[in-house]
Amino acid sequence: MSTRDLETKPVIGLEIHVQLATRTKLFCGCPLEFGAEPNSRVCPVCLGMPGVLPVMNRTAFELAVRAATALHCDIARFTKWDRKSYYYPDLPKNYQISQYDLPFSSDGYFDVPVGETTKRVRILRVHLEEDAGKNLHDNPAVTLVDLNRTGTPLLEIVTQPDIESADEAYAFCTELQKLVTYLGVSEANMQMGHMRFEPNINVHITRDGVVYKTPIVEVKNLNSFRSVRGAVMYEIERQIQDWLADPTYTLENRGKENRGWNDTREITEFQRSKEEAHDYRYFPEPDLVPVEISEAWLAELQADIPELPLDRQQRLQDEVELSAADAATIVGDRATADLFEAAIAAGGHGITLGKQFISFWLRRAKERNTSIAGLGIDAERLGELSRLTADGTINATAAARIAEHMLDSADTPMAIAQREGLIQVKDVGQMQVWVDEAFAANAKAVQDAVSNPKKQQRARGFLTGQVMKLSAGQADPKIVGELIDKKLAELAAG
Ligand SMILES: [Zn+2]
Structure with missing residues (x-):
């Protein structure tokens, strides 16, 4: 049976x-x-x-x-x-x-x-x-x-x-x-x-x-x-x-x-x-x-108990609007959770900091067989990187590159961004130049994006990538996306 x-x-x-x-x-x-x-x-x-x-x-x-x-x-x-x-x-x-x-x-x-x-x-x-x-x-x-x-x-x-x-x-x-x-x-x-x-x-x-x-x-x-x-x-x-x-x-x-x-x-x-x-x-x-x-002894011992992981996880979900999974990952290591909160206290942007912890900081920590706290980067710099990303001074790609530099130097994220030319370009005219250049160099992708419904999505993503590449990662991806859509619409209209 x-x-x-x-x-x-x-x-x-x-x-x-x-x-x-x-x-x-x-x-x-x-x-x-x-x-x-x-x-x-x-x-x-x-x-x-x-x-x-x-x-x-x-x-x-x-x-x-x-x-x-x-x-x-x-x-x-x-x-x-x-x-x-x-x-x-x-x-x-x-x-x-x-x-x-x-x-x-x-x-x-x-x-x-x-x-x-x-x-x-x-x-x-x-x-x-x-x-x-x-x-x-x-x-x-x-x-x-x-x-x-x-x-x-x-x-x-x-x-x-x-x-x-x-x-x-x-x-x-x-x-x-x-x-x-x-x-x-x-x-x-x-x-x-x-x-x-x-x-x-x-x-x-x-x-x-x-x-x-x-x-x-x-x-x-x-x-x-x-x-x-x-x-x-x-x-x-x-x-x-x-x-x-x-x-x-x-x-x-x-x-x-x-x-x-x-x-x-x-x-x-x-x-x-x-x-x-x-x-x-x-x-x-x-x-x-x-x-x-x-x-008296018992009261003394009980007074000594810190906030427990699940309570802390719930608090971070409520206060910083992290997902349950992300909050659990950060809270999983006490020193890392302490660092996260210290970075917010130092002016960090909560949601962005959460994303950066879960993406590249965690990846680097795993590569080095340690925790995020074990990477030895101070709360002020972590907070600053998230703030610069959140206010649009740098884009997410640049943030990841700056993070790489932060691992081996004590420079601030802003100093690294300036040195490496990673401050985001807000100049729409300059971005239009890169968009035009990318369209001229990739006729096949442009054609697909305009008239091939099956490949439309991918071709558009490819063109965005090309523009970002031309800008050495400095273009604002949101504005680039708008310029690409506008140009594609014009081409489609003939
Ligand atoms: Zn013994």
């Missing part, structure tokens, strides 16, 4: 680990350094030696509260630590310090833009835990263990299963990256493994009025947004197909299972059926005191 006879509803929740931007580990003073010599950033505490005592990193806790507050979570005034026991070579203590029944925060939500709408995803809980080390399998003969990462502070964010598609899952993860970098909670650098994703996916299938639920699959350890989208998309389809092939493939019969994502083949592969919480023998960590949050 085909899927057309079925009603299918994907049900997706996410578990996300975010590495906090602290200098040191969660329970000891070892520095967090990516790429350091293996096992060089360790001490008796994070190595789990007998008799040592962990001490909580207060900054990690504060960053965690900041993130949870921005996710609209309730912050518990009393929270404790628990041991999650399991045996694995990268976990020297044989337990991980985490939070089980009393996480520091719960019951929040996160509004995520998906296309033109906003999806609200409820947050079940946010808690803190320490990371394990890393097993290295580079040499096929042996497995080596690097414990530098052991004890790294991680925020674990668990959503309710409110997500209904791969696109929504993707949007949630990318928007979360934006949020945590805005808050300064995490660098959220994907290459350094600062964010890891584990989607839980199943499908509710309705046939003849009966609802069947496929087993809940947790896809382990995804480390890119692309793999999140790929894994969710693949799982939805696979689960429907497997259920169609075998109607006993249900949550009731099979329970939950873990699968891994094969990035090369773009499929998920079965790993094992999933353990329940009791397998970990959680119990309260006796070496750490519970954390009690005073109202």
